[in-house]
Amino acid sequence: MRKMFFIILSLALVVAGCGQAENGMPTGAEDQAVQETSQALNQRATALLAQGQIPAAVQIFQQAIMQFPDDPAAYFSLAQIYMKIGSFDNAIMACQKLIEKKPDNGQAYLLMAGCFDLKNEPQKAIELIKMSMAIFEKQGDEKSLQAAKEILQKLLAAPAAKAVEKL
DSSP states (O other), X not given: OHHHHHHHHHHHHHHHTTTSTTSOOOOSGGGHHHHHHHXXXXXHHHHHHHTTOHHHHHHHHHHHHHHOTTOHHXXXXXXHHHHXXXXXHHHHHHHHHHHHHOTTOHHHHHHHHHHHHHXXXXXXXXXXXXXXXXXXXXXXXXXXXXXXXXXXXXXXXXXXXXXXXXX
């Protein structure tokens, strides 16, 4: 049940493009060409993903990261794909790189929490969810804060989390 919840969360983030509105991409006119090129790669990878061509999408996102290492959108999308296919360690690494670029990205902490939960490390997942909540609260993002609170409540209600907290 818990695994299904985080898989659904991951898919919802992919479909909604969550985390990309605040992706830290360049906004100045001088950076517009770079932004468009980065966006084009991300759109191409997303189209491949929609067609079920996961390896090709991963390759395009990795290309976007190599060409535009300061663009956090590709890291986030890559982390989502890795989570979806069960490559949790790779997803965690992509989230960590994203957090290095944009430490105030609460969605990255939430996605990483899902990976740790799916790896049966609920205490680490709880810690990361709490970090995302602090970021959302600081940013005044009530919608994301509420979603993180609900995820935390479900995680705390899980038997494994209760056993870990007793230790």
